[in-house]
Amino acid sequence: MEILAARKISKQYNPLQKAVDGISLTVRKGECVGIVGESGSGKSTLAKCLLGLEKPEQGEIWIGENRLNSLNRKTVRAVRKDIQAVFQNPAASLNPKLKIMDSLMEPLDIQERNPFSLVPRRREGRERTAAELLNIVGISSSYLHRYPHELSGGQKQRVSIARAISIRPSLIILDEPTASLDVSIQAKILNLLKDLQESLGISYLFISHDLAAVNFMGSRTLVMKDGRIVDQFHREDLFAESRHPYTKALVNVFED
Numbered sequence: 001m002e003i004l005a006a007r008k009i010s011k012q013y014n015p016l017q018k019a020v021d022g023i024s025l026t027v028r029k030g031e032c033v034g035i036v037g038e039s040g041s042g043k044s045t046l047a048k049c050l051l052g053l054e055k056p057e058q059g060e061i062w063i064g065e066n067r068l069n070s071l072n073r074k075t076v077r078a079v080r081k082d083i084q085a086v087f088q089n090p091a092a093s094l095n096p097k098l099k100i101m102d103s104l105m106e107p108l109d110i111q112e113r114n115p116f117s118l119v120p121r122r123r124e125g126r127e128r129t130a131a132e133l134l135n136i137v138g139i140s141s142s143y144l145h146r147y148p149h150e151l152s153g154g155q156k157q158r159v160s161i162a163r164a165i166s167i168r169p170s171l172i173i174l175d176e177p178t179a180s181l182d183v184s185i186q187a188k189i190l191n192l193l194k195d196l197q198e199s200l201g202i203s204y205l206f207i208s209h210d211l212a213a214v215n216f217m218g219s220r221t222l223v224m225k226d227g228r229i230v231d232q233f234h235r236e237d238l239f240a241e242s243r244h245p246y247t248k249a250l251v252n253v254f255e256d
């Protein structure tokens with residue numbers, strides 16, 4: 001089953017060059033699709049189009065059975081809840097004035113205001129839910145009442161991940177989720193993401209300039225260059241002779 005499908009989407013900021021140029025992709029249930037490309041290849045613009053943060057001039061986006069262009073705004077908002085995002089800079093995604101518990105619970109709190117939600121309304125229920133979410137990502141519940149500045153970069157990214165999984169989305173778009181972290185922390189976060197994917201059955205679209213990270217995470221990798229997908233392959237075919245010259249160049253960087 002396809003969780004997300006993009007059909008020939010294009011986004012242009014500059015009259016001379018499309019940032020995203022006719023990209024099509026699909027992410028199926030439980031799958032991790034990787035996107036790799038150098039800086040400026042259009043990865044973040046693609047992510048923003050898929051998340052509804054930018055409006056592509058052309059193309060269609062499907063979430064499950066729903067073609068977004070054909071729905072009204074309220075329905076699009078409801079359908080989009082099934083896709084969450086984790087970005088590069090966790091400090092920017094956590095409100096510095098909110099305690100960790102409140103940042104963490106924001107998506108669930110919004111859902112709770114929905115009269116059809118099953119989320120517990122009692123305060124103890126809320127605190128317990130937040131503590132469980134923190135524990136899932138390997139952080140002690142003693143951090144619940146602290147503020148973002150009291151956490152390390154890796155811990156903040158763990159909180160962002162916990163927030164993304166809190167409402168049990170079908171798909172998380174991860175845009176350079178480890179790029180702002182120390183190298184020693186990057187592998188831990190990738191392992192956490194991989195474990196969560198296996199235990200929760202979530203699909204990922206994992207975007208990075210780092211081919212090693214993308215090949216570790218993704219069972220299928222798309223290679224982006226100048227707004228287009230120039231190559232795609234399954235993990236085991238990374239070193240195949242038939243790879244596009246651009247992919248081979250990325251492999252050489254990664255082997256140096």
Ligand SMILES: Nc1ncnc2c1ncn2[C@@H]1O[C@H](COP(=O)(O)OP(=O)(O)OP(=O)(O)O)[C@@H](O)[C@H]1O
Binds near residue numbers: 039209
């Ligand atoms: N808001 C914007 N306004 C104008 N041009 C933009 C905007 N966002 C991106 N671009 C341009 O679109 C192209 C693709 O940028 P994008 O950020 O999507 O690439 P990227 O692969 O994510 O690179 P990076 O990893 O450096 O963010 C670049 O030429 C960039 O300058």
